[in-house]
Amino acid sequence: xxxxxxxxxxxxxxxxxxxxxxxxxxxxxxxxxxxxxxxxxxxxxxxxxxxxxxxxxxxxxxxxxxxxxxxxxxxxxxxxxxxxxxxxxxxxxxxxxxxxxxxxxxxxxxxxxxxxxxxxxxxxxxxxxxxxxxxxxxxxxxxxxxxxxxxxxxxxxxxxxxxxxxxxxxxxxxxxxxxxxxxxxxxxxxxxxxxxxxxxxxxxxxxxxxxxxxxxxxxxxxxxxxxxxxxxxxxxxxxxxxxxxxxxxxxxxxxxxxxxxxxxxxxxxxxxxxxxxxxxxxxxxxxxxxxxxxxxxxxxxxxxxxxxxxxxxxxxxxxxxxxxxxxxxxxxxxxxxxxxxxxxxxxxxxxxxxxxxxxxxxxxxxxxxxxxxxxxxxxxxxxxxxxxxxxxxxxxxxxx
Numbered sequence: 001x002x003x004x005x006x007x008x009x010x011x012x013x014x015x016x017x018x019x020x021x022x023x024x025x026x027x028x029x030x031x032x033x034x035x036x037x038x039x040x041x042x043x044x045x046x047x048x049x050x051x052x053x054x055x056x057x058x059x060x061x062x063x064x065x066x067x068x069x070x071x072x073x074x075x076x077x078x079x080x081x082x083x084x085x086x087x088x089x090x091x092x093x094x095x096x097x098x099x100x101x102x103x104x105x106x107x108x109x110x111x112x113x114x115x116x117x118x119x120x121x122x123x124x125x126x127x128x129x130x131x132x133x134x135x136x137x138x139x140x141x142x143x144x145x146x147x148x149x150x151x152x153x154x155x156x157x158x159x160x161x162x163x164x165x166x167x168x169x170x171x172x173x174x175x176x177x178x179x180x181x182x183x184x185x186x187x188x189x190x191x192x193x194x195x196x197x198x199x200x201x202x203x204x205x206x207x208x209x210x211x212x213x214x215x216x217x218x219x220x221x222x223x224x225x226x227x228x229x230x231x232x233x234x235x236x237x238x239x240x241x242x243x244x245x246x247x248x249x250x251x252x253x254x255x256x257x258x259x260x261x262x263x264x265x266x267x268x269x270x271x272x273x274x275x276x277x278x279x280x281x282x283x284x285x286x287x288x289x290x291x292x293x294x295x296x297x298x299x300x301x302x303x304x305x306x307x308x309x310x311x312x313x314x315x316x317x318x319x320x321x322x323x324x325x326x327x328x329x330x331x332x333x334x335x336x337x338x339x340x341x342x343x344x345x346x347x348x349x350x351x352x353x354x355x356x357x358x359x360x361x362x363x364x365x366x367x368x369x370x371x372x373x374x375x376x377x378x379x380x381x382x383x384x385x386x387x388x389x390x391x392x393x394x395x396x397x398x399x400x
Contacts (some may be wrong), residue, residue: 021323036371038357039339043205043314044286045362047236048277049365056272067264075264083274087241090178090211090281091227094246098239100265102200102230103129104258105240107136108214109228112252113194114139119164121325122156125172125349129199149183156191164193170213171201174348176315181217196226204234205313207209212288234280264365286361288313293359293368304376314359319352321382326353332378336372
């Protein structure tokens with residue numbers, strides 16, 4: 001095959017994606033644009049909080065733009081160690097280790113729990129980073145139906161004597177439903193397995209003092225639980241964290257390829273995230289506002305006949321009739337000044353397209369309610385009238 005053949009093949013594949021309504025486009029946004037943001041993940045509105053930006057600015061002045069090296073060379077700074085101590089204390093774990101992204105944290109965590117003959121039991125709706133972690137680890141992986149504790153138990157029972165790890169999100173990123181963590185932990189412990197939980201969409205939003213889904217399930221500090229999270233959602237920054245037993249964190253420092261061979265998170269970001277974590281920990285009023293807005297969203301969209309899943313945190317999923325309909329719906333909302341997430345295959349675990357709305361306390365109440373009106377006004381008629389159309393399954397589902 002020539003280079004021209006290769007490029008032509010890429011063009012053909014792009015054309016097929018376009019026909020299926022699966023084209024993806026980068027849309028730069030200007031600083032301070034007037035769009036009402038129900039697509040980003042700044043749940044608590046901390047990305048622009050004065051205390052957060054001031055902390056980042058001080059570290060930027062002190063350390064410069066980047067960390068200038070990997071953590072084991074010159075990239076570890078006081079800002080990184082302060083952040084790790086803050087996160088470990090908040091999550092109730094022995095130690096926490098900060099990575100440059102949540103994706104890399106998940107790759108390291110999954111690879112780090114694998115030993116010879118390990119079986120990974122992975123939820124069907126897990127994030128791509130967990131899926132890739134399972135693949136890269138080389139371990140045998142059994143994918144179980146979403147949030148199905150009995151299926152997890154059966155998979156573990158079928159592999160007696162083998163080391164095993166149950167891999168799940170806490171709040172799932174597409175539909176916003178909460179995993180049955182306490183039940184999963186009980187099953188895992190009964191079979192001598194570990195539980196690895198990606199708390200990305202729960203940290204700062206759920207649990208006591210916003211400590212996440214693991215804390216809400218009463219599992220903080222358990223020696224057979226490993227927690228991961230991004231620092232780019234409720235904390236408004238960037239980076240990722242793996243938290244758990246001190247022995248496991250030491251293992252990652254010494255063997256984790258995505259930690260050892262990656263340039264460290266910029267110190268300014270680490271300092272800003274540490275400030276955000278302190279604010280989030282004290283942000284019960286913000287979490288109460290998120291819960292109130294979630295209930296409002298379900299009422300408003302459900303009353304308009306839209307299939308909407310009631311969230312367990314701050315992610316709301318609204319099913320669209322097709323990829324094309326989802327794309328057009330999101331574009332119409334954007335034209336009216338409201339940004340919403342547009343999720344289409346392969347980003348959706350069940351091959352159904354939907355809008356994903358992320359609730360942010362940083363959006364004024366007036367703007368938030370206006371955004372809901374826009375979403376309803378722009379909804380395709382078929383989204384409300386198609387007889388077989390249902391919202392994705394969750395433990396708290398509203399169907400018109």
